[in-house]
Amino acid sequence: MSSYGAVLPTAARSILSSCRSALREKSIAPAFSVYQQVRGAKNNPQAKGKGKKETKPDRRGPREFRQKNLKDMEQYTLCDAMRYLRAVEVGREPTASKYEVHIRLRTRRDGPVIRNMIRFPHAVQTESRICVICPPGSKQAKEALAAGAVLVGEDDVFEAVKAGKIEFDRCLAHPDSLPALNKAALGRILGPRGLMPSVKTGTVVEDVASRVEMLRGGTVYRERDAVIRLPIGQLGFSPEQLRDNLRTTIEQIKKDASALNDRVNKEIYEVVLSSTHGPGFSLNGEFKTDDSPATSALTGL
Amino acid sequence: MVNLFKRMRKLKTILDIRAGTGAAIFPSTASATKEFPPVTRLHLTYARKIYGGHQGARHFWRSCLPRLKYHNPGVRMTVQQTDDQDTPPALTIYFAERLSSTASAIVGAKKITDKHAPAPASGEQTAVVDLKDLSYKEIWSRVQASTGAEEIPASAEDEAERKRLEAITAKAGKDRERIQGMRQAKKDQERMLAEARGEVEKLKQL
Numbered sequence: 001m002s003s004y005g006a007v008l009p010t011a012a013r014s015i016l017s018s019c020r021s022a023l024r025e026k027s028i029a030p031a032f033s034v035y036q037q038v039r040g041a042k043n044n045p046q047a048k049g050k051g052k053k054e055t056k057p058d059r060r061g062p063r064e065f066r067q068k069n070l071k072d073m074e075q076y077t078l079c080d081a082m083r084y085l086r087a088v089e090v091g092r093e094p095t096a097s098k099y100e101v102h103i104r105l106r107t108r109r110d111g112p113v114i115r116n117m118i119r120f121p122h123a124v125q126t127e128s129r130i131c132v133i134c135p136p137g138s139k140q141a142k143e144a145l146a147a148g149a150v151l152v153g154e155d156d157v158f159e160a161v162k163a164g165k166i167e168f169d170r171c172l173a174h175p176d177s178l179p180a181l182n183k184a185a186l187g188r189i190l191g192p193r194g195l196m197p198s199v200k201t202g203t204v205v206e207d208v209a210s211r212v213e214m215l216r217g218g219t220v221y222r223e224r225d226a227v228i229r230l231p232i233g234q235l236g237f238s239p240e241q242l243r244d245n246l247r248t249t250i251e252q253i254k255k256d257a258s259a260l261n262d263r264v265n266k267e268i269y270e271v272v273l274s275s276t277h278g279p280g281f282s283l284n285g286e287f288k289t290d291d292s293p294a295t296s297a298l299t300g301l
Numbered sequence: 302m303v304n305l306f307k308r309m310r311k312l313k314t315i316l317d318i319r320a321g322t323g324a325a326i327f328p329s330t331a332s333a334t335k336e337f338p339p340v341t342r343l344h345l346t347y348a349r350k351i352y353g354g355h356q357g358a359r360h361f362w363r364s365c366l367p368r369l370k371y372h373n374p375g376v377r378m379t380v381q382q383t384d385d386q387d388t389p390p391a392l393t394i395y396f397a398e399r400l401s402s403t404a405s406a407i408v409g410a411k412k413i414t415d416k417h418a419p420a421p422a423s424g425e426q427t428a429v430v431d432l433k434d435l436s437y438k439e440i441w442s443r444v445q446a447s448t449g450a451e452e453i454p455a456s457a458e459d460e461a462e463r464k465r466l467e468a469i470t471a472k473a474g475k476d477r478e479r480i481q482g483m484r485q486a487k488k489d490q491e492r493m494l495a496e497a498r499g500e501v502e503k504l505k506q507l
Contacts, residue, residue: 068304070305072305072306072309073305073309086374087318087368087370087371088315090366090370090378091345091366091378091379091380279311279315293374293375296375297374297375298374300377301379
């Protein structure tokens, strides 16, 4: 063999050697190699199934929040639920205890969430102190003060906040003061408390005064994990008052849901009434049964 | 989300306020008799810690008052917690118009006053019961005797429900023991194996 190689030029030699190697391989085990190829080929259904499972694990859960069928759930009328809650709350600080409502939605895991503010026919919080950040002495400042804001100003507010004196529950800002606000770097102090004004939460507005008006009797709510939770009444409310508040809330949430994108479908799935120290009672939408006590007995502290 | 059955189980456990000690109806204006005038209000004062016989009063609040409130939603009930361990805990019962005939006997000769109790409205009479060193069941029997409250027995469904829940609790205890035994056996086995391996390592080093 080497004699051939010595005679032939290098190019020809390489061609020959490649031919030879191919030939030899085939001659040694032609049938075996072909068989192997068939077994390793992609048309083996068993192997195919295995490979697919390994490459594409279904990491994402269900697209929607899983909501169970409520047929096993015992549901209560509003008056009955109130009767139980008032019994559980007996002897508690009357001002501290409140009725809460948890509105559970049937919705997708991703996508927009409901986030809004509501003004009840019967106010839940007695007083909410509002701070407005806008240039002092401006027209907006005067209007905000007239509307009931507690603290109005720019630099003096920033100083107070930096000194740790936060004597307000809500904070609004006028767009004109936004640069000053950002410069003061209060995000670290106000941010964790949820007080930092931002356009996204709707707390940076032109018409400060009307917003203050709205906030004073208003409650902010948002959807978290397909549930909207919000306080809905003081413990001393009568069932009628609570019903009015509940009705307003549900109507507004339905409106919010329909105001979202057309493709997003949200619907109310369960309404649960609870209180500060009490358990949650699933409501069945009725006002009272024949066994319920008189509504006057469920009023007051 | 929470499993519905878990949720219901928890709710049912809480809802034992329908029956039990203190599930009774006070005489109202409709059902009042000469002996027992209607009860309009209750007020309980006790101290934060149990020293000085304040334990029963707190238990009374925890176990009896919710049941009373459930069956008498119209009767106002307030509780005042103080830091004063030395003054005895007291329950003030407010009767409309006059005291019941048994109230003065229950209150006894030693009259105490409760400065935290709200002042009685016009036409209301109060009886202050000294609760020092009484258990909540004793307190309840006194309250019942002095007001003539009518006990409400558990309904058949409530009784069945209670039995069912009790059976579940008993089964849970048994299951817990069984599972703990299994886990312990597995742990023992693993520890034994680890020890054996350690001995082999030691032998190798020698």
